[in-house]
């Protein structure tokens with residue numbers, strides 16, 4: 225599969241070099257072409273980076289297009305005593321820690337996160353398991369939070385550590401700085417005009433709208449800027465990437 229796809233890609237790219245050079249943006253926007261090109265191979269990240277404008281916005285929808293039902297997936301409640309205690313007091317003692325390669329580490333209360341200037345966006349969530357849903361998300365941009373903390377130049381990735389455990393290890397995810405600073409990347413504390421529910425990741429979850437569902441980390445407890453993903457989990461940048469070899473870059 226990988227070999228065939230690579231051959232197809234290399235052959236295709238060589239054969240249509242002129243086409244790629246002249247109209248790669250248009251081609252990359254063509255849905256069928258994108259599906260062939262970005263069909264889940266490891267090569268996908270580099271190609272996608274080269275061919276697509278990573279700052280482009282994900283489609284946003286009208287309120288009447290919102291899904292009547294937005295299912296939960298993966299963890300629907302971390303179920304640990306620590307998390308249970310936080311739910312019991314409405315996250316009054318919850319703290320979001322922003323650390324790693326920053327000049328000014330932050331320790332934010334939920335009230336502080338909720339008082340930051342926020343973005344609202346209605347987007348489609350696409351899960352690899354074959355379902356999608358359109359929902360409304362609201363929260364500060366990750367960019368504004370990171371700028372408050374002062375990102376150091378060595379930082380290359382942002383790692384999100386979550387409250388839920390899988391076989392004793394925290395669910396985690398990571399993005400590069402392009403996605404971290406993307407205008408639609410937010411730390412959502414509200415969904416569909418209500419405070420984020422436990423099922424959907426209370427009190428905050430990541431929305432990184434140009435990527436697939438498993439990148440949308442729920443129950444975020446810590447946000448760390450790092451120079452490398454080596455030594456975090458099994459080094460592949462996320463729980464599913466480590467455990468069942470999902471692509472780290474899950475661009476859509």
Ligand SMILES: Nc1nc2c(c(=O)[nH]1)N[C@H]1C(S)=C(S)[C@@H](COP(=O)(O)O)O[C@H]1N2
Nearest residue numbers: 295296297298299351386395437438440442
């Ligand atoms: N902490 C955490 N985040 C997670 C998951 C999880 O199990 N734990 N599952 C992921 C997957 S596979 C999907 S599709 C979405 C589901 O988000 P939802 O429950 O709000 O629909 O969350 C993602 N983020």
Ligand SMILES: [Mo]
Nearest residue numbers: 351352437438
């Ligand atoms: Mo998913």
